Amino acid sequence: MTAENLARALRGRxxxxxxxPPGDPMRETATLVRLARSAAAGGGAAVRADGPEVVAAIAEAVDLPVVGLWKDGDAAVRITPTVRxxxxxxxxxAAVVAADATGRPRPDGSAFPELVEAVHAAGSLVMADVSTLAEGVSAAGAGxxxxxxxxxxxVPGTPEQEGPDLALVSALAAAIGVPVVAEGRIRTPEEAARALALGAHSVVVGTAITAPTALTARFVAGLPPR
Structure with missing residues (x-):
């Protein structure tokens, strides 16, 4: 699928x-596949998934594009940290490979443009996961x-807040010519709609939909002390 076709399919979706996460009862390939099927049944336009085994299983199970990544290692850059x-x-x-595109050093010593080139050569698209406007501009320039x-x-030095960084969404949408995806701490349909109104092409929601352990803990923490 070309970038243009996929962007068209994901617009406003x-x-x-x-x-x-590691140690969570949901961290099982078959369970994550069922979550992906549920997302498709509910009208999701794509699925974001972690790890080669899970990406392959979900890509086989659902008729939606998969945004794949691989969280690995203990270094600061953990989201798809190397070209390998x-x-x-x-x-x-994966139709799209998501990777850390911050300015932090990558474990294999590569630069983000090298990763972009390798993924394109393998026939997939690239989603740059960034933390600042400058990183987003640089990533778009790198392809x-x-x-x-x-x-x-x-990432140290970026705003710590409970909700999504809508200011960054708006700034990126105004500054770059590639689609901007709003992701991170989007907890309600209203926040998702607000991100689109501010220029996001698409929105990613995870915990608020697919993380019962975290959601349960949030409710427990909100109850009065016993």
């Missing part, structure tokens, strides 16, 4: 992140097909 990781995700069947606000609030 929801991408559902079907992931679970990126190519493996493309080969697993990223989509730029996502995924890492705002998770």
């Amino acid at each position: 929801l991408i559902v992140s079907c992931q679970a 990781h990126a190519v493996a995700i493309a080969e697993a069947g 990223a097909d989509f730029v996502s606000t995924t890492l705002s609030g998770y």
Whole structure:
């Protein structure tokens, strides 16, 4: 699928992140596939998934494009940290490979443009996960097909806030010519709609839809002390 065709399919639509952290009871390929099927049944336009095995299983199970990534290692850059990781995700069947596009050093010493080139050569598109406007501009210039606000609030020096970084969404939409994807701490349909109104091409929602452990903990924390 070309970048133009995929952008057209995702315009104004929801991408559902079907992931679970290490140790979570949901972190099982078959369970994550069921989440992806549920997302498709509910009208999601694409699925975001982590790891070659899960990406391959979801790509086989649902008739939606998969935004694949591979969280690995203990270094600061953990989202698809090397060219090797990126190519493996493309080969697993991801239509789009999401990767950290911040200015932090990558474990293999590569630069983000090298990852973009390798993923394009493997036949997939690239989503740049960024934390600042400057990173998004740089990623678009390096050939990223989509730029996502995924890492705002998770990189030192970026705004720590409970809700999504809508200011970054708006700034990126005004500054770059590739589709901007709003991701990170979007908890309600109203926040998702607000992101679109501010210029986001699509929105990614994960925890608010697919993370029962985190949602349960949030409710428990909100109850009065016993």
